[in-house]
Amino acid sequence: MKFRSILMASAMVASAIGLSSAASAADIKEVQMLHWWTSGGEAAALKVLKDDLAKKGYAWKDVPVAGGGGEAAMTALKAMVAAGNPPTASQILGYFAVDYAEAGKLADMNSLAVKEGWAKVVPTALQKFTTTNGKWDAVPINIHSVNWVWLNKAVMDKIGGTEPKNFDDFLALLDKAKAGGVIPLALGGQPWQEATLFDSVVDSTGGTDFYKKAFIDLDAAALKSDTMKKAFDNLAKLRAYTDPNYAGRDWNLATAMVIKGDALVQVMGDWAKGEFKAANKEAGKDFLCYRFPGTDGTVIYNTDMFAMFDVSADRKAAQLALADSAMSIEVQSAFNIVKGSVPARIDVPDTGFDACGKKGIADVKSANEKGTFVGSMAQNYAQPPAVAGAYHDVVTKFFHGEIKSSDDAVKALYSALNGAK
Amino acid sequence: MKTIAVGSPSRTDAPSGSLRTKLQMMLPRIVLAPSFALVLVFVYGFNLWTFFLSFTNSKAFASTHLVGIANYVKMWNWTFETDPPSNWHTALVNMVIFGGLYVGFCLFLGLALAILLDQKIRGEGILRPIYLYPLALSFIVTGTAWKLFLDPRIGLEKAVHDWGWTSFHFDWVVNPSKMIYCVAIAGIWQSSGFVMAMFLAGLRGVDSEIIKAAQIDGATTYATYRRIIIPMMRPVFLSAIIILTHLAIKSYDLVLSVTGKNPGGAAELPSTFMYSFTFTRNQMAVGSTSAVMMLATIAAIMVPYLYSELRQKRT
Numbered sequence: 001m002k003f004r005s006i007l008m009a010s011a012m013v014a015s016a017i018g019l020s021s022a023a024s025a026a027d028i029k030e031v032q033m034l035h036w037w038t039s040g041g042e043a044a045a046l047k048v049l050k051d052d053l054a055k056k057g058y059a060w061k062d063v064p065v066a067g068g069g070g071e072a073a074m075t076a077l078k079a080m081v082a083a084g085n086p087p088t089a090s091q092i093l094g095y096f097a098v099d100y101a102e103a104g105k106l107a108d109m110n111s112l113a114v115k116e117g118w119a120k121v122v123p124t125a126l127q128k129f130t131t132t133n134g135k136w137d138a139v140p141i142n143i144h145s146v147n148w149v150w151l152n153k154a155v156m157d158k159i160g161g162t163e164p165k166n167f168d169d170f171l172a173l174l175d176k177a178k179a180g181g182v183i184p185l186a187l188g189g190q191p192w193q194e195a196t197l198f199d200s201v202v203d204s205t206g207g208t209d210f211y212k213k214a215f216i217d218l219d220a221a222a223l224k225s226d227t228m229k230k231a232f233d234n235l236a237k238l239r240a241y242t243d244p245n246y247a248g249r250d251w252n253l254a255t256a257m258v259i260k261g262d263a264l265v266q267v268m269g270d271w272a273k274g275e276f277k278a279a280n281k282e283a284g285k286d287f288l289c290y291r292f293p294g295t296d297g298t299v300i301y302n303t304d305m306f307a308m309f310d311v312s313a314d315r316k317a318a319q320l321a322l323a324d325s326a327m328s329i330e331v332q333s334a335f336n337i338v339k340g341s342v343p344a345r346i347d348v349p350d351t352g353f354d355a356c357g358k359k360g361i362a363d364v365k366s367a368n369e370k371g372t373f374v375g376s377m378a379q380n381y382a383q384p385p386a387v388a389g390a391y392h393d394v395v396t397k398f399f400h401g402e403i404k405s406s407d408d409a410v411k412a413l414y415s416a417l418n419g420a421k
Numbered sequence: 422m423k424t425i426a427v428g429s430p431s432r433t434d435a436p437s438g439s440l441r442t443k444l445q446m447m448l449p450r451i452v453l454a455p456s457f458a459l460v461l462v463f464v465y466g467f468n469l470w471t472f473f474l475s476f477t478n479s480k481a482f483a484s485t486h487l488v489g490i491a492n493y494v495k496m497w498n499w500t501f502e503t504d505p506p507s508n509w510h511t512a513l514v515n516m517v518i519f520g521g522l523y524v525g526f527c528l529f530l531g532l533a534l535a536i537l538l539d540q541k542i543r544g545e546g547i548l549r550p551i552y553l554y555p556l557a558l559s560f561i562v563t564g565t566a567w568k569l570f571l572d573p574r575i576g577l578e579k580a581v582h583d584w585g586w587t588s589f590h591f592d593w594v595v596n597p598s599k600m601i602y603c604v605a606i607a608g609i610w611q612s613s614g615f616v617m618a619m620f621l622a623g624l625r626g627v628d629s630e631i632i633k634a635a636q637i638d639g640a641t642t643y644a645t646y647r648r649i650i651i652p653m654m655r656p657v658f659l660s661a662i663i664i665l666t667h668l669a670i671k672s673y674d675l676v677l678s679v680t681g682k683n684p685g686g687a688a689e690l691p692s693t694f695m696y697s698f699t700f701t702r703n704q705m706a707v708g709s710t711s712a713v714m715m716l717a718t719i720a721a722i723m724v725p726y727l728y729s730e731l732r733q734k735r736t
Contacts, residue, residue, distance in 0.1 A: 191682065
């Protein structure tokens, strides 16, 4: 199979790069970092960390592997680890960290973690991904959450809308926008975007306890319940407010529709804020951010982490310095102001953050206390990739009409999630 | 290799000469050995590895725990799961639609263009590269360009509306049930020029005496092509079909770029299925199984072809 061998060959090339850079890393004063933050804003955020390490006297050896969702980076990382030359650390998402931890490829950072008291400042639910059997092996650098809505304020003023407090309010607001002649809902019709939207819809329809039962515990009764059916019905209602050309649209193009005022609202994770920022729009003045109606108080999160690999003894000091920098209050604050996300420590002051960032920080803190800080199913933070993939399939097939009714969707969801477990 | 054989010395009786001859005879093998070894390991070796993985329970990483034919059973069941269609079922149906349209139209357009270009027209030197040019673009560029061109909001539909025909409606690229046809359109645009070049070479090889003889016998141009020239293109047809078929089966970037990450799972192809299960869903064993099934499909086409070719040579 030619395609397969091309993939293999590229994996070999990637590992060769890993080999050569490892060979030059005889100097222990160097941090080798694999990541896919190559766009302008992301690179600027990473520079915060880079500069902090430079102050401590550690050089930064960049291993960027471009590609939005990090798929290419994960393939390169697999090759580097398989070749026995892991980077000092790698940007990593959700269950990929668990996979490497279970394979025994990650380092033990407990000496630093205990000293710095990470367990007290990192949201409890998130520690599932950063620790394995009580051992810290990854550090979270930020928290994103998916249950946000982003609105164009000028359009909102024009149609005289107010903040929707629940799902019915939201539909009423969308109706107003429709009557006002704008596209109510800007949506990118790609499986992961539809699934991300459905995360919020499920939480709004059934509440956070229901969300946990269904998606964290994969409870059969919850998955097959009428509440889940109602969630699918609600999702179908939202479909009526999109423009006809949404299928296949990229998320940032949907954000652009809101920025330009062609559309009223987009439901998207807080990385959408970066697009508003890049267009020189100001939170509260040009655009508004609310929690998805009916999910206020809940944070459906995903997070970027740095997995710390089990490196040779002469590279450990650099690794500890990297972890220390990444978890310091100053870096967490400066990094996330640039990146548009929320710090992964709940004790970082919200000075310097915009209105949306301030709300995000407060929400994470209260959600952590109330136990409403839950992983996003669509973003691989509730279930492993196999199950999340099956979830994407069912949601997108329902959204595009291949699954005809919410009855069928509930059945398909249950069997797909079980089949992938 | 030829120069080495030609340059063999005349003094073959001397012992040093015979050693030299031996060396010279071995040289081609020595030169070829590294690439042969590389192909052996990186093509056939990894084929076997993939085949092995399809019998294991590999997830994120390769595992050697054997589970028998469980993965094949799973895939077999998916093949017939139609309500709602499983990803694998959709992938197979799309493969037939896309592959059939792609191969069929490329052959038809390629042959038609080649015949028209072969009429000793003026400016052939300019026209030929124009038709061939799409081949110089990668599939991902082709796909992205066609996605923009067919997008109702900014592309064809909007342009026609701006010209005044406002009832014109063409939204295939954002309609999941029609998306696969857009992939085929982009693919056909990309490859038919290449097929044209192959046919043109074939047509140039036809002996003009045969055509003259047909003309003397009073055959019309249509009959000459239909009965004589096109049947003579048989070897070109075979080569073109083989090339197009394997392009269709392994096509990956084209479908992702035209459809925008496969909304509704409606534009799934075996290659996208294989990639997503192996690399993003951490179900390496299932991905490997689908890869083996793709390989088997290609083999089912290639083996009879090679067999018939080799048999023809022997006779």
